[in-house]
Amino acid sequence: MPRAPLPEFSSSVKLKYVKLGYQYLVNNFVTLLLIPVMAAVYLELVRMGPEEIMGLWRSLRLDLIQILCSFFVIIFAATVYLTSRPQPVYLVDYACFKPPTTCRVPFSTFMEHTRLISSDEKSVRFQMRILERSGLGEETCLPPANHYIPPRPTMEASRAEAQLVIFSAIDDLVRKTGLRPKDIDILVVNCSLFSPTPSLSAMIINKYKLRSNVRSFNLSGMGCSAGLISVDLARDLLQVHRSSNALVISTEIITPNFYAGNQRSMLLPNCLFRMGAAAILLSNRRRDARRAKYRLVHVVRTHKGADDRAYRCVYQEEDAEGHSGISLSKDLMAIAGEALKSNITTIGPLVLPMSEQLLFFLTLVGRKLINPKWKPYIPDFKLAFEHFCIHAGGRAVIDELQKNLELSAEHVEASRMTLHRFGNTSSSSLWYELNYIESKGRMRRGDRVWQIGFGSGFKCNSAVWKCLRTVKTPVDGPWSDCIDRYPVDIPEVVKL
Amino acid sequence: MDLLWTISTTLLLCSLLSILWKEFDRRRNRSCYLLDFVCYKPSDDRKLSSELCSDIIVRNKRLSVPDYKFLLKVVVNSGISEETYGPRSIIEGREECPTHDDCVDEVDDCMYRTLDELFLRTGISPIDVDVLVVNVSMFAPSPSLTSRIVNRYRMREDVKNFSLVGMGCSASPIAIDLVNNIFETRKRTLAVVVTSESIAPNWYCGTDKSMMLGNCLFRSGGCSFMLTNDPSLKHRAKMNLKCLVRAHIGANDDAYGCAIQKEDDEGRVGFHLSKSLPKAAVRAFAENLQRLAPKVLPMGELALYVLRGFRHRLWRSKEAKTDAATAARVNFKSGVDHFCLHTGGAAVIDAVGRALGLTNYDMEPARMTLHRWGNTSASSLWYVLGYMEAKKRLRRKDRVLMLSFGAGFKCNSCLWEVLRDLNDGGAWDDCIRAYPPQTLDNPFIEKFGWVKEA
Numbered sequence: 001m002p003r004a005p006l007p008e009f010s011s012s013v014k015l016k017y018v019k020l021g022y023q024y025l026v027n028n029f030v031t032l033l034l035i036p037v038m039a040a041v042y043l044e045l046v047r048m049g050p051e052e053i054m055g056l057w058r059s060l061r062l063d064l065i066q067i068l069c070s071f072f073v074i075i076f077a078a079t080v081y082l083t084s085r086p087q088p089v090y091l092v093d094y095a096c097f098k099p100p101t102t103c104r105v106p107f108s109t110f111m112e113h114t115r116l117i118s119s120d121e122k123s124v125r126f127q128m129r130i131l132e133r134s135g136l137g138e139e140t141c142l143p144p145a146n147h148y149i150p151p152r153p154t155m156e157a158s159r160a161e162a163q164l165v166i167f168s169a170i171d172d173l174v175r176k177t178g179l180r181p182k183d184i185d186i187l188v189v190n191c192s193l194f195s196p197t198p199s200l201s202a203m204i205i206n207k208y209k210l211r212s213n214v215r216s217f218n219l220s221g222m223g224c225s226a227g228l229i230s231v232d233l234a235r236d237l238l239q240v241h242r243s244s245n246a247l248v249i250s251t252e253i254i255t256p257n258f259y260a261g262n263q264r265s266m267l268l269p270n271c272l273f274r275m276g277a278a279a280i281l282l283s284n285r286r287r288d289a290r291r292a293k294y295r296l297v298h299v300v301r302t303h304k305g306a307d308d309r310a311y312r313c314v315y316q317e318e319d320a321e322g323h324s325g326i327s328l329s330k331d332l333m334a335i336a337g338e339a340l341k342s343n344i345t346t347i348g349p350l351v352l353p354m355s356e357q358l359l360f361f362l363t364l365v366g367r368k369l370i371n372p373k374w375k376p377y378i379p380d381f382k383l384a385f386e387h388f389c390i391h392a393g394g395r396a397v398i399d400e401l402q403k404n405l406e407l408s409a410e411h412v413e414a415s416r417m418t419l420h421r422f423g424n425t426s427s428s429s430l431w432y433e434l435n436y437i438e439s440k441g442r443m444r445r446g447d448r449v450w451q452i453g454f455g456s457g458f459k460c461n462s463a464v465w466k467c468l469r470t471v472k473t474p475v476d477g478p479w480s481d482c483i484d485r486y487p488v489d490i491p492e493v494v495k496l
Numbered sequence: 497m498d499l500l501w502t503i504s505t506t507l508l509l510c511s512l513l514s515i516l517w518k519e520f521d522r523r524r525n526r527s528c529y530l531l532d533f534v535c536y537k538p539s540d541d542r543k544l545s546s547e548l549c550s551d552i553i554v555r556n557k558r559l560s561v562p563d564y565k566f567l568l569k570v571v572v573n574s575g576i577s578e579e580t581y582g583p584r585s586i587i588e589g590r591e592e593c594p595t596h597d598d599c600v601d602e603v604d605d606c607m608y609r610t611l612d613e614l615f616l617r618t619g620i621s622p623i624d625v626d627v628l629v630v631n632v633s634m635f636a637p638s639p640s641l642t643s644r645i646v647n648r649y650r651m652r653e654d655v656k657n658f659s660l661v662g663m664g665c666s667a668s669p670i671a672i673d674l675v676n677n678i679f680e681t682r683k684r685t686l687a688v689v690v691t692s693e694s695i696a697p698n699w700y701c702g703t704d705k706s707m708m709l710g711n712c713l714f715r716s717g718g719c720s721f722m723l724t725n726d727p728s729l730k731h732r733a734k735m736n737l738k739c740l741v742r743a744h745i746g747a748n749d750d751a752y753g754c755a756i757q758k759e760d761d762e763g764r765v766g767f768h769l770s771k772s773l774p775k776a777a778v779r780a781f782a783e784n785l786q787r788l789a790p791k792v793l794p795m796g797e798l799a800l801y802v803l804r805g806f807r808h809r810l811w812r813s814k815e816a817k818t819d820a821a822t823a824a825r826v827n828f829k830s831g832v833d834h835f836c837l838h839t840g841g842a843a844v845i846d847a848v849g850r851a852l853g854l855t856n857y858d859m860e861p862a863r864m865t866l867h868r869w870g871n872t873s874a875s876s877l878w879y880v881l882g883y884m885e886a887k888k889r890l891r892r893k894d895r896v897l898m899l900s901f902g903a904g905f906k907c908n909s910c911l912w913e914v915l916r917d918l919n920d921g922g923a924w925d926d927c928i929r930a931y932p933p934q935t936l937d938n939p940f941i942e943k944f945g946w947v948k949e950a
Contacts, residue, residue, distance in 0.1 A: 069504040078510035084518060133620040155759050191681050195838065196759045198746070198769070199662030202904040212743050216676060220661035221640030228765035233674070240680040302653050316598045316638040324592075326638055342653055426641070429755035458641035 023383070026355040037279065057404075063378045087242070087284045089235045090292035092179075092466065096170035096431050097165045097251075097277040098478040099141035099422075105274075107131055107496055108139040117150045123262040130271045132493050135395035135416065139482075140274040140423035143255050151258045158194050159203075165251055165277035166200065173279040175261035178478065179245075181208035186237050186246035187216040190427055192225035192456075204249065223314065223391060223455025224391055227278070227427035228463050230456040232299040238284040245285065252426035253372040261323030269326050272394055276425025276432065294449070295463040297349050302343040310335045314456035326456075333400045339460035340404060340452070344381075347462055351384040351448075371437035381405050385464075386447040388412065389433040391454055392419035401452070417486050422478070427453065432478060436486070440481040509763045521654065521683075526725075526869065528676045529733035530684075532618050534610045535875065535882050535923035536692070538581040542716065546571055546938055547580040550713070562735060566705065570712045572938045575842040575863065580715040580870035584698040590767070591699040599635055599697045600644075606692045606718035606881035607645060614720045615649075618732075620686065622649035625830045627678055631660040631667040633903075634757070635694030636894060645690070664755070665838060666902025667691060667874040669910045672723070673740050679725040686726070690847035692718030693873035698757075707766030713841060717872025717879065728819035735896065735912040739791040741785040751776040755903040769853035773905075774847070780907035781851065784899075788909050792897065793831040801826050804813050828852050831895065832911065834884055835859070839866040839876040861887075864931050874900070879923065881886075883931070886924040 025032070027319075045053070053307035067269045080478050110131060138238035145157035166189075173179065187210065189201040196203075204210070215237060222229055225251035233244040253441050254273055283292070304310035313329040329335075349357060356379040388411045390401050398419065402412045414433040418425075422432050437443055447467040454460055474480060553559070553567045561946075564771050585591065585598035613893045617621060628651065630641040640645075642657035656678065663670050668691050675687040695714055700707045723732070745751045754773040759765050791796060828913070835858050837848050845866065851860040861883040869879050894914040901907050921928060 014503045066501055066504055066950070068507050069501075073504060073507045073511055076508070079634035080511060080515055080518065110898050139594040153766050154763060159758075192636075192638060195634075195661040196753070197633050197662045197664055198752065198904040199664075202662075202744070202746045202752060202906075205744055206749065206752035209747040210744075211786070212745055212747070215673065215742065216742060216744060217660060217670070218659075219659055221638055222642075223638060223640070229658070235680050236678050240677045299657065303643070303646055303651070303655055303657060304653060305643045306653070307648040308647065311639065311643065314639065316596065320594065322581070324596055346654070425514070456639040456707065458639075458648070459643075 012343075021270040023353065023355040026358055027353045029354070031457075056356040060318045072459060087239050088289070089238050089296040090283050090288050090468070091296065092245070092279040092281040092283050092288050092292045093173065093177045093429055094278060094434075095176060096428065096435055096478045097168050097169045097172075097275070103141035103144065103147070103275065104139055105142045105147075107494070110271075111496060112374050113147075113149055119263065120262040123264065123267060126264055126270055127267055128496055132496055133395065133491050134272060135419045136272070136274075136423050137420040137488070137490075139421055142334040143253075143275050145252070145255045146258060149303035150260065151255075151471045153256045153258055155196065155256070158253055158366035159196065160192075161255045161275070161496050162194065162200055162251070163255050164190070164277055165253075165275060166249055168202065169249070169251075169279035170204070170208065170247075171279045173247075173281055177281055179247075181210055181331060183245065184208075184210055184214060185230075185236060185241060185244035187214055187249075187312070188219070188234050189217070189244065189249045189251075190219040190222060190230045191224055191251050191253055192226055192426065194255070195220040200249070223457055223459060224252075224393060224424075224426045224429075225453030225455030225459045225461040227430060228299060228451065228453050228461035229301065231280070231282070231296070231463055232461070234282050235296060235299060238282060243285050245281060245283040245288070248282060249277065250280070250427040252428070252429065254277060258321060258328075259325035261319045261321055261325060263319040263325070263327070265323030265327040265329070266319060266323075268328050270393075272424040274423030274425055274426045277421055278431035280431065284406065286334075289468075292468055293471065294467055297448070297464040297466050298347060300343055300347045301348075302339055302346065302460045304335070304339050304342065310339065311459055319392075329457065333396055335458055336397060336454050336460070337400055337404055339454065339458055340401065343460040343462055347464070348379055351450075351464055352379050352381070353383055356380060356383060365440065378406065381450070382407070382411070385450040386444075387414070387437050387442070387449045389430045389437075389449060389451040390415040391417075391452060392422075392424055392429040392433065393454055394424060395419065397454065413487050416490060417488070420488060420490055421482065421486070435475065435477040436479055436483070438471040439473065439475045439477060439483040441471075441473040443467055445470045523863055526680060527727065527730070528584025528672070528679055528737035528738070529724050529726075529856045529915070530735040531620075531722040531724055531729060531733050531921075532542050532614060532877055533711060533719055533734075533881070534614045534617065536606045536610050536716075536718040537923045538605070539717050539883055542581045542584060542587060543578070543581050544582040544587070544715065548587065552591065553711075555589070555591070556701060558701070560703075561703070563708075565702060567762065570812040570865065573711060573842075575866050575936055576715070576870045577867045578712070579868055581717070583716055585696045586699055592698045592701045594699070595820035596637070600637060601655055601693060602696045602716070603632055603635060603641060603692060603694055604644065604663070606716070607641065607690050607720070608648060610718060610720035611645065611649070611688070611690065614688070614722055616802075618722055619721065621652050625655060625688050626682070626685045627652055627675055628655055628657040629660065629674055629687065629689045630658075630672045631663060631671050631689075631691050633662055633664055633695050633873065634698050636661040641690075659683055662847050663874075664907045665840065665871075665873045666905055667899040668877055668904045669740060669742065669898065669900065672737065672910055673742060673860070673908075675723050675742065676737060679723075684726040684728075686712075686722065687723045688720065689723065690718065690720045691874045691878070693875070698762065698767065702760045702762055702764035702765060702766055704760040704768070706768050706770060707760060707823070709769050710767040712785060713871045715870030715872055717869050719875040719878035721878065733915050734918055735914050738895070738911040738913050739911040740908075741782055741784055741788045742790070742906065743787065744774070744904055744906045745776065745780045745783060746904045746906075748779070748905075751779065751905040754905060774843075776905040777844070777847075777901050777907070780847070780901065782907050784909055786909075789826060789828075790910055792829070792895075793826070797827055797830040828897070829854070829858075832897040833894040834889060834896045836864070836880040836884075836896060836898040839860040839869075839871050840901060842866065842872065844901070860932055863936070867936055868927065868931070869935070874902075876900075881922050882922040884917045884919045886928040887931075888917075888919050889917040893915050
């Protein structure tokens, strides 16, 4: 697709340098303007000599009161500026749950179980075809209850899975950061498909003996993008409460959600969803700024629920036989693309450099006033971000986003490899992807990361982080024992 | 150089004024006004009389005769009238196998009816809503209940929605806390909160006594309310939030396990209420009051409390006194005019009333709410508030304390100040004149009198 307004130059190599020069000019405009001004002032000062400068100073006839007043004005202006800025939110560290190898579900195990559980040959074959094209690997994990034939989705087993994944992630985080549970001020937990009473947040408060005035919130039913919703909530709370920290837990509990029926649109989650959890420590304390890994720059939430098609595309319902499951509509990719476009419209002006915004604006004006046939300009997000974490919802989602945002294979490598190694772990997948990038030694100080999540509703949420210190390898995390094997080549179809 | 002097003093004054303005603006933003609230009134075909309750209980063939007697005794002595409501699926006999649609319809009916009326009464369009919070403790479909509302009312794309689940009967103050925190970060924000409970999917079909109480006491109910921090809407607002205190004693294992959803020995899921629940409630209550008292009581009362504490320590009696008893010595009525107590049950209301030193007049709204609506979980506080408003008790500058308990174990409270004389009938409109009734006794006590012998 031609990107420049005049298509006949698009194939010219020289255009690349013109573009680079244009970007430098626009993005550093103020600096470029300042250089001749500074040079002129310096030359003038040198020409005038020290006596003339002193003479100029004395002629102003400033007395003590005026000097003090100006001094106070500067101090007050600085105070007002500093107090009016929003409190920075730092990501001190995070930890992802590493599933034990005993929970592994290789393709052969999955297919064997499926054949034994399901009596319908067609749905077995359908699931096999999904698995072949899914982009998942042989090391993804399901919770112990799902290894039974048929699976045993009891409440006790669900709680056991929740305890296993969440407590492991928190223990890991405590070890990495030296966090004392009594110091946690805010707790936000999101788990979409398992919501016992008392909530999972109460379970954490009980296990780790958190304080009685901890502000806890338990979000549920909010889909695969709920991790970013929790981060958004924690950020708002950290704006209000000074010198506090927040523990955010993102997970999805697989045990209670096995679909026992044969309707095709509902079989996908069985094939794709896997065990996972992430524990994230956010803080607005100054002393944490020194050891924090990232700073939260933006969170943008988009909800397309007002559109019926978008609302119905991921929908929990009962099939004809009364089995409850989540039905995914065929329009899912198109709707994801539209939701992403809406999200980009808000986040674009916040993160894109001036050069891209100007081009976009000029093309828009041109299309409206000069010639409607001009192609719309798609901003180059690769200029705004160094790393992309796209929710590993499935191979098709990653393909679609790679096409829409015109990303290279390396940009989406973290998402594809996470899908391969861990499967679709729902809201925690973004953190596994971030850990992949760190484990590969690609995260440098100053790098910007864009996390994009999609979820039922239909929502598209994104978060922008800025890296505060270069992350040194080897990185302690779920990739530590296998990062050297990655990236792997994932074939289009794995023949089973 | 008078000009320079003038300029510098002007700049100094401007910066001082801007700091003062920022501070004033920030305090303005701190307000959380309650614009209006609408309590859910289900249709009359969903009324659960004692007779119907008894039929439903008897349908469970797994129970023995002593179990029936126990349950009927609970129903008859609960202080709940013949006018409370239950879910359609249970009344129609599908309590053991409700479909997903049954559960969704139950919650939809509550949410949409109350929201329709709320938008109509406030005259505010759904497209202006900035924050949406839904709390239904025991039902979380995908997409979430907030998405259902966004879809139905075609709300904006950037609406901040949160679906709080699993937070028990005390979730209303938690939702208010969430909204209040967001209000402090944004100006001129409008929030809608929907609070309800889902009974249809949570009917217990087993034989464990500790799990059967929920079946007898929980009833259908809900409330939608609108909050804002926009000062220009203050003249339309009913109340202003003064403070909010949350206490969570889940760190204690007994407290965590005293009200918990789990499977019984036969694998059926039910809500277990243990014998240590009152003790946990007292501890959570004391924890909450300790932090609430300084924010709510006038200086004089606080000083008296401190002096009494000193005297008690100096002239200590041999018997150790519990915190709740000490709390009785604090006169909360000096700082609070009306008390919205969670209608967890007659015993809960009595215990809390005694602890706070309340009279029958103070406890009447809670008792009448339990009588008319049953235990509607998180929304019960709003029915109690509705009673006070319908009885024209709420006058300008009155202070209202909402107090509730929830699984976990939590005790949450919030203090409101009434901004103008209130007199809406709300959900109580058609029956307020009949309250308080002559007697709260169950009219079928004669028919079921044999339970007293049990």
